[in-house]
Amino acid sequence: MIKRPFNWAAAYFAAVATIATANAQTATQVAATGDGGDQALIDHGKMTYAEKCSHCHGPGMLNAGTITPDLRRFPDDKTRFFTTVKNGKNGKMPPWGDLLDDDQIGALWAYVSSQRKP
DSSP: OTHHHHHHHHHHHHHHHHHHHHHHHHHHHHHHOOTTHHHHHHHHHHHHHHHHTHHHHOTTSOOTTSSOOOGGGOOSOHHHHHHHHHHOBTTTBOOOTTTSOHHHHHHHHHHHHHTOOO
């Protein structure tokens, strides 16, 4: 009977290890890429967005019916973006500064910027 919890635990840790490996590989690609690195950075940001942001902001950066803004219309203001992500906003968006480092936030900025609509 003890084997079942270990099977679930093993599956859980295998999934976490797979995600961590994918994140590490993407980060390595981003760091190693010279020309064409923008797409790798955008891809890394897209993955981070899917993991950390999409549950509130929506998979397409627009979550109808909530208080979250349409991120496709976020102003071209990198400093404001970093400040908002790190510190949160108006008590409605939680701060992510302890969970995301500057490289991850930079990748998020690259992804959000790549999806900007006029």
